[in-house]
Amino acid sequence: MAEVAAFTNLGWPCEIDEPARQAGRLIVRTCATFGGAEYTLEVRYPPGYPFFPPIVANLGPPTGTRHEHPCEHTLCLLSDHGRQWKPHSDRAAALIYEKLPDILRINADPLSELAADEEARQAEPFSAYLPYQPCSHVAMPPLDGVPVAPGTARLKLFGHAPYRGFLTSLALGSQTVHYDLPIRNPIAEIEVPVVALTQAPQTWSPEALWNMACGELGHPPSWASVKSNDPRWPQKIRALAMMYPDELQWRRVGPNLTLLIERRNAKPVNGKYNHLAVVRTEFESATFRQTRVPELREFPQRKVALFGTGALGSFVAMELARSGIGRLSVLDCDDLSAGNTVRWALGRNYAGNPKVGVIAHEIGQAYPHTQVKPVGLRLGANNTPGDETKLLDEMLAGADIVVDATASLRVNDYLSRVAHERDVPYIWLSTTNGAWGGMVGRVRPGARACWMCHRYHMMEGGAIEPPVKRPGELDIQPAGCLDPTFTGTAFDATEVVLQAVRLVAGTLCSGAEGGYPDYSWDIATVALRTPDGQPIVPQWTTYRLEPHQDCCGESVA
Numbered sequence: 001m002a003e004v005a006a007f008t009n010l011g012w013p014c015e016i017d018e019p020a021r022q023a024g025r026l027i028v029r030t031c032a033t034f035g036g037a038e039y040t041l042e043v044r045y046p047p048g049y050p051f052f053p054p055i056v057a058n059l060g061p062p063t064g065t066r067h068e069h070p071c072e073h074t075l076c077l078l079s080d081h082g083r084q085w086k087p088h089s090d091r092a093a094a095l096i097y098e099k100l101p102d103i104l105r106i107n108a109d110p111l112s113e114l115a116a117d118e119e120a121r122q123a124e125p126f127s128a129y130l131p132y133q134p135c136s137h138v139a140m141p142p143l144d145g146v147p148v149a150p151g152t153a154r155l156k157l158f159g160h161a162p163y164r165g166f167l168t169s170l171a172l173g174s175q176t177v178h179y180d181l182p183i184r185n186p187i188a189e190i191e192v193p194v195v196a197l198t199q200a201p202q203t204w205s206p207e208a209l210w211n212m213a214c215g216e217l218g219h220p221p222s223w224a225s226v227k228s229n230d231p232r233w234p235q236k237i238r239a240l241a242m243m244y245p246d247e248l249q250w251r252r253v254g255p256n257l258t259l260l261i262e263r264r265n266a267k268p269v270n271g272k273y274n275h276l277a278v279v280r281t282e283f284e285s286a287t288f289r290q291t292r293v294p295e296l297r298e299f300p301q302r303k304v305a306l307f308g309t310g311a312l313g314s315f316v317a318m319e320l321a322r323s324g325i326g327r328l329s330v331l332d333c334d335d336l337s338a339g340n341t342v343r344w345a346l347g348r349n350y351a352g353n354p355k356v357g358v359i360a361h362e363i364g365q366a367y368p369h370t371q372v373k374p375v376g377l378r379l380g381a382n383n384t385p386g387d388e389t390k391l392l393d394e395m396l397a398g399a400d401i402v403v404d405a406t407a408s409l410r411v412n413d414y415l416s417r418v419a420h421e422r423d424v425p426y427i428w429l430s431t432t433n434g435a436w437g438g439m440v441g442r443v444r445p446g447a448r449a450c451w452m453c454h455r456y457h458m459m460e461g462g463a464i465e466p467p468v469k470r471p472g473e474l475d476i477q478p479a480g481c482l483d484p485t486f487t488g489t490a491f492d493a494t495e496v497v498l499q500a501v502r503l504v505a506g507t508l509c510s511g512a513e514g515g516y517p518d519y520s521w522d523i524a525t526v527a528l529r530t531p532d533g534q535p536i537v538p539q540w541t542t543y544r545l546e547p548h549q550d551c552c553g554e555s556v557a
């Protein structure tokens, strides 16, 4: 066959793994000679070969510290996830023949300029190769500027099968860094000794790492109790952290930390009482999170007051939390019904609960850097005035923007005035019946025109009316989605949501250097259908908000 022939043509002996072949897999072993040294290679062909490149493992001798997996010895012959691999012409033998010499050259002098030219500029941290306990995760604060020094850490655990938690503080040398999130009911809070190593440990098994760390510490750490109702699960737990310099960015070494946790079960699991695991740690903080969305650097310091958490507002809330908004107050009076979930941000597991409570709970779990204040209130209902004022004051205290997703003209009118009085921007959004179209608008403090000016312009045909599915007579979504006449998909409605969130981002980052760019318009309408219902690529039309002569404009004498 062609693959084997390609190896023999290079003069490399080639042997097919028979048991693998009978199991339907192709694995080939060969010996490649470079610079007088002979490397025994195992070439594993993935089921999708040649669309996916072969996996090549070096059975010996090792090529060096870079581009060879320290435990599995697979070679990194193709950078950038194998983008250079050409499935219809490349063959395994030629790939090894061309690329293995590069790895040998880089490993002969890893810091040389030659290596820099040939190498993909990608870090190879020790921590990337550890055999982590599946599904476990412990967050810790970024360690920039923290010395690699012995000390102690505090570990807050929320689960032990798998392990979930945070390192809430790290005291190393004279420095202490803190990290905590308002997640309640930990099952254990334990002190973890931190040992400092001058270089990454060149060993990968949990037992070897544990023994090395205990040796460094001089004794094993002490056991701590765990709260658990399940009699099979641990009564006791102990942990050790190893701190060491690691290549966190290409050729840039920084402090890293690996966590080892041992638990003692009340009953044996797979014949063993004790279980030792390497637990994945990850740097995390509200600021660190925003480095992936640098234009939203302002978001953790900003507060949004969001009114309405229905087919539009629920998605707005989740999108803002995902984007790292610091504080979010949400107002709604509805409970979630299972039938609603066709047009809601979350699923039927929350049915029967107040929508604002669901939003607050889900964001608390998924995006805990966002503080959510839920307010259950129906505006315009027979509320006690003092109570309503107090709740609205809480909603709006410190808010940088009011976002109105109620799609109710009465509420729009009211909230646009409330925002004006408080000198904060007001953004509203709505969809038409059928979600055939929609609208996003904004009134900024100090604008010459108001929301009512916009209504006057609309009534006079000064802006394109988004298309409406008949027989919906209303030009906006009826307040509350219980209205059986309102139909339309979530994927059409979220077209409007995403544009509204972009407008919120532009408004909140306006004037901040390098912030999400602001828009020059204030009103945008979208058509998702032609007037007779043919779907089209969303067509947005934008307008400036102009004063109307019967409202904020010059009066006509």
Ligand SMILES: [Zn+2]
Pocket: 449, 450, 451, 452, 453, 454, 547, 548, 551, 552, 553
């Ligand atoms: Zn006006």
